[in-house]
Amino acid sequence: TNLFCAVQDTDATLEYYLASGDWSHKRRTAEQWDDWAKKGASGKCVTNHPDLFTEDGRSGPLTYEVELYQGCVRFKRGCKFCIEPKKGVPIWRDEDDVIAEITTALDNGVRHVRIGGATDIYTYKADGVVELEYPIPNPEPISKVLSGLREDERLEILHVDNANPSIVAENLEPATEITKSLISTLSDGAVLSFGLESADPRVHETNWLNCDSEQLKFIVKDTGIGMSEAEEMFPIGTELKGIWWEAHDDRIRRPEQILDKTHRDASIYGRAGITFGRQIGAYPILVGTPYQVPLETESDIIVTGHGMRSLSGVETNLSINTASQSQLEAIPGIGSKAAWRIVSNRAKALRKFPENPFSDVKTALQDAGVQSYGLALKVLKA
Ligand code: SF4
Known part of the structure; x- marks a missing residue:
């Protein structure tokens, strides 16, 4: 009876408990999220991190991960193994808040950043998230974040994390605009993690999986956006x-x-x-x-x-x-x-x-x- 399982937003639920002494499912507000992020960017977890600087004072390999949004656009019926759909309708962070958080991190010595906390970089602020199975990517907000971050010359490495190949396959034109923004702003060696959990149609259907093998093949073979072999991505001499x-x-x-x-x-x-x-x-x-x-x-x-x-x-x-x-x-x-x-x-x-x-x-x-x-x-x- 003392067990409480926070399945939707563990951070907001924990903060509520610490403030009130009661356990209750909570979801963060934009203001709360921004407050936590700024405190984190100047907190000891950054300033005392042994990877922030090398022994001789150069910037170390610390990679600061900034959250862009929470949840997955497949919140109504997501892949069965995944907890993201439990979080409900995705909530987005404001572009300016993300940039302001990184400015604070850079003020504190951070030089390398990965945009994470996004289940798919192509669906940040996408259109039709509630109505459509494949929401339509919106190139402007992500481009604003990426180019805004690049304006600060202190930033060295910039990477992103996950991408959903089915969204790209079903919305090629706006997705290609986003791909161009990624190429022009991300650092050398940036990799989008594309996933295909199973190519077996029965496994796909039974587990409500997302991308199917046709969509992935289309992306990898026909559009040239994804490449599967290290030889293609990094030819000898690169x-x-x-x-x-x-x-x-x-x-x-x-x-x-x-x-x-x-x-x-x-x-x-x-x-x-x-x-x-x-x-x-x-x-x-x-x-x-x-x-x-x-x-x-x-x-x-x-x-x-x-x-x-x-x-x-x-x-x-x-x-x-x-x-x-x-x-x-x-x-x-x-x-x-x-x-x-x-x-x-x-x-x-x-x-x-x-x-x-x-x-x-x-x-x-x-x-x-x-x-x-x-x-x-x-x-x-x-
Ligand atoms: S698409 Fe990705 S984030 Fe969404 S439910 Fe499936 S595995 Fe989870």
Whole structure:
């Protein structure tokens, strides 16, 4: 009898309990929501966060998630496994309130933001939410939020979270306008999480699922909005900025390594020969280098290969005068023999020119017998 299950709006219900001592289902007002958001943006959860700044005072990888709306447009009959429909008719935050919250967060040192708390970025303030099965996307409000956030030059990374492929498939024209806004404002590595829970029509029907396989195929194959293969999204040679190095070998960024440098040593966790990282805020795409990079640092990379949901890469701006043999071998076009020759030629040149053994990258590569050096010239500098 002491059990109370808040299914609609847990935050508003909890606040009511704290103020009154009574449990009762409540839903937030716009004013309440804005008040909580602003307090959060300048609260200790931000200002004391160990990821806000690095030890040397640069901006760290903290990604601030801002809520855009609550609920799902399928509130009348949503996917059976999901709690979102229980929240009722979606409630939207005002564009200016979202921008004001982020301005407060930026004042407090935040530099990276993801627009989350939206079950589908394409249905923010959509038309016909109550009447239509597929509400019509409204390009203006989301464009106002995205471009308003980009006006503040302190903002570095900007990402969004979920998107509903069936809404895009059924409303291609306005959805395409939103896609264009996303492309022009989001950062490198932004990924929309599109989902298809099951391609089996019986499972789809029994569970009142949302997107079906035809809608997803249409989006992925026919419109070019979605792409399913890492090779298509990130061809070899693509430059990706701001990879934050998280782990050696085992792919887990451990909390203890953030505060204590000794936990970043490859001899404690993982093998030294490999490093994994991600672009800040772009959690789905993992990047690996086949050599050691110091953890909790940031670099840009050139894509050199692909896995199912991962990429291999090599850092840009490597100096041919200091790059290790493993770094050189990671560059397509330079095999192990050529890498060894570069290192060996460098050791000889070092005696004559101790400051700068190679003054020209192309000559150094040619002298080592590298024939295909297009990518190497993008990566290496003298
Ligand atoms: S469309 Fe997404 S948010 Fe809506 S009910 Fe289905 S899974 Fe939940």
